[in-house]
Amino acid sequence: xxxxxxxxxxxxxxxxxxxxxxxxxxxxxxxxxxxxxxxxxxxxxxxxxxxxxxxxxxxxxxxxxxxxxxxxxxxxxxxxxxxxxxxxxxxxxxxxxxxxxxxxxxxxxxxxxxxxxxxxxxxxxxxxxxxxxxxxxxxxxxxxxxxxxxxxxxxxxxxxxxxxxxxxxxxxxxxxxxxxxxxxxxxxxxxxxxxxxxxxxxxxxxxxxxxxxxxxxxxxxxxxxxxxxxxxxxxxxxxxxxxxxxxxxxxxxxxxxxxxxxxxxxxxxxxxxxxxxxxxxxxxxxxxxxxxxxxxxxxxxxxxxxxxxxxxxxxxxxxxxxxxxxxxxxxxxxxxxxxxxxxxxxxx
Amino acid sequence: xxxxxxxxxxxxxxxxxxxxxxxxxxxxxxxxxxxxxxxxxxxxxxxxxxxxxxxxxxxxxxxxxxxxxxxxxxxxxxxxxxxxxxxxxxxxxxxxxxxxxxxxxxxxxxxxxxxxxxxxxxxxxxxxxxxxxxxxxxxxxxxxxxxxxxxxxxxxxxxxxxxxxxxxxxxxxxxxxxxxxxxxxxxxxxxxxxx
Numbered sequence: 001x002x003x004x005x006x007x008x009x010x011x012x013x014x015x016x017x018x019x020x021x022x023x024x025x026x027x028x029x030x031x032x033x034x035x036x037x038x039x040x041x042x043x044x045x046x047x048x049x050x051x052x053x054x055x056x057x058x059x060x061x062x063x064x065x066x067x068x069x070x071x072x073x074x075x076x077x078x079x080x081x082x083x084x085x086x087x088x089x090x091x092x093x094x095x096x097x098x099x100x101x102x103x104x105x106x107x108x109x110x111x112x113x114x115x116x117x118x119x120x121x122x123x124x125x126x127x128x129x130x131x132x133x134x135x136x137x138x139x140x141x142x143x144x145x146x147x148x149x150x151x152x153x154x155x156x157x158x159x160x161x162x163x164x165x166x167x168x169x170x171x172x173x174x175x176x177x178x179x180x181x182x183x184x185x186x187x188x189x190x191x192x193x194x195x196x197x198x199x200x201x202x203x204x205x206x207x208x209x210x211x212x213x214x215x216x217x218x219x220x221x222x223x224x225x226x227x228x229x230x231x232x233x234x235x236x237x238x239x240x241x242x243x244x245x246x247x248x249x250x251x252x253x254x255x256x257x258x259x260x261x262x263x264x265x266x267x268x269x270x271x272x273x274x275x276x277x278x279x280x281x282x283x284x285x286x287x288x289x290x291x292x293x294x295x296x297x298x299x300x301x302x303x304x305x306x307x308x309x310x311x312x313x314x315x316x317x318x319x320x321x322x323x324x325x326x327x328x329x330x331x332x333x334x335x336x337x338x339x340x341x342x343x344x345x346x347x348x
Numbered sequence: 349x350x351x352x353x354x355x356x357x358x359x360x361x362x363x364x365x366x367x368x369x370x371x372x373x374x375x376x377x378x379x380x381x382x383x384x385x386x387x388x389x390x391x392x393x394x395x396x397x398x399x400x401x402x403x404x405x406x407x408x409x410x411x412x413x414x415x416x417x418x419x420x421x422x423x424x425x426x427x428x429x430x431x432x433x434x435x436x437x438x439x440x441x442x443x444x445x446x447x448x449x450x451x452x453x454x455x456x457x458x459x460x461x462x463x464x465x466x467x468x469x470x471x472x473x474x475x476x477x478x479x480x481x482x483x484x485x486x487x488x489x490x491x492x493x494x495x496x497x498x499x500x501x502x503x504x505x506x507x508x509x510x511x512x513x514x515x516x517x518x519x520x521x522x523x524x525x526x527x528x529x530x531x532x533x534x535x536x537x538x539x540x541x542x543x
Contacts, residue, residue, distance in 0.1 A: 013520065020519035024493075026500065055526040059479075059494040062472055067378045068392050071399050072367040 019049050023056060095342040102335040109328035116321040351414055358406050366403050373415065374399070376496060377422045383491040384426040385433075386480050394429055398422040413502065420506040423488055430484045478528040486521035493518050 021027050022035055039046050351372075357365030377398055382391035398421045409417055479487055485507075492498045492506060493514075503514045 012523070016523035017516060017519035020522050021515055024500070024518075026515060051526050051530070052522055055522055055529060056494050058471065058475055058529070059490065059525070060497075062383070062475060062495060063468060064375060065379050065382045065388070065391075067374055067395075068388055070371070071374045071378070071392075071396050072370050073363055073399060073403055075363050077400065077403060078361045078363050 015045070015048065016052070019045075019052050022049070023053055095339065095346045098335065098339040098342050102332065102339045105328065105335055106332045109325070109332050112321070112324055112328055116319075116325060119321075355406065355409065355414060358403065359409070363403070366406070369414065370399050373418050376415070377418055380419060380422055380491060380496055381426055383476070383479060383495050384423075384484075384488055385429050386476060390429055394422065394425040398425050401425070416498070416502045416505050419492065419496065419498065419502070423492070423506050426488065427484060474529070474532050475525075478525045478532070481528055482521050482524055486517050486524070489514060489517040490521035490525065494522075 018027070018031070018035060022032065027035065039049060351369070354365045354368050358369065374395065378391055378395045381394040381398070382388060385391050385394060398418065402418055402421050405421075479490065482490065488507060489503055492503045493500075498506065500511050500514045500518075503518075504511050507514070509517075
């Protein structure tokens, strides 16, 4: 039914086009001859032609409307500057362009936000600043008596004179008193593992724990610096080559946290944790430790030139993701406002 | 002074010369605008704007039909007016019958009887109402062709479309107007009725 109606409408349209062009003399000789032959035999078609002709004649005979006034231009028109395109005309293209820009920037914002959330969701602890990991490592460790730690757990390092000199060169302002022992960041995961064991076992087990922990080290990609060799681990877990001196913490903290690299943030955080008795549960640490071993060692090799740990913590604290998100968020907001304004101007 | 010389003088900034052209074409431009937009006030505004724009852009006129040049500018102005109305519909003065041509005794042809004049005005109202039912493209094409008498080529130039499009739009406009007038059959004076 609908198809029949459509076909009829199309037929009427074609017929009107033919008749209209015929009235204006726009048909070719052949078309005209064919139409005239049909008109001679088809009275309905002839009636349609007459109706159309009558319509055209009526429009043509419309009486001219008298002008309400003269439209002559004033002499001043010559001196008048040409009108600039109105705001509406300018915003005619500006509004869609701004809409597209807003869409692109907001999409980028969503992508960055999603990327950040996903990454921080999966590797939140693994990529966390060293200070946080240290706090996790130290909390259980601090539960032990300081004497036990110093005897059996603390990695005692005799800092060679060369290393000291190097350290002082690299960070002259780091500390007036050289640290008795400075652990590189590579030691963090190991310290975490240690802490886990110490938290879970009695002090008597600690030595064997260190041996176990040392066995983990060779499984990870070895770095020239800061990785515990089995021998060293057996001999008290000495760290071979401390490269990252920490800014001076308080001496007591330095003693307690001797096995781990320290930073000002860590130094203050440790006692707080101890006082509050809050620390990651051993299970939490156990989840993280193997991960961290694998991830941190290459990073440590990169930062092994003597960059202070505190600096690394500072950079990590102001994440570039956050900066990017903030910038994109502000730009998106600004674009949305400008786009709304542009569409309003255009409608006006 | 002939048209070409007036145009040349206008291109040199002579407003008087351009005003000669205004006087020659203002009836056509105003009637075009009136038939397209349908009310005298908007038609007058569109006409004035068309002449101002024509003068300001006359340096770009490179010969050809000056009438087509003017019609093109006026048509664009009418398009803008129709678009504006679509966004913000308003009621024209004519809807209130305030500017009825019947009220102007000067319009009565000396040889025409008052009844005949009334019939003609009635018919003009019906046709104008029919024209205003058409979509803008078809309305403008019909007015340019059947009111202004422009050729297909001139219409194509004025509206920036191909000859085929002009032909098609005109046929559809005429067909729709014919159907409209048929639907108004009983209201039309007997001699104007379509069979």
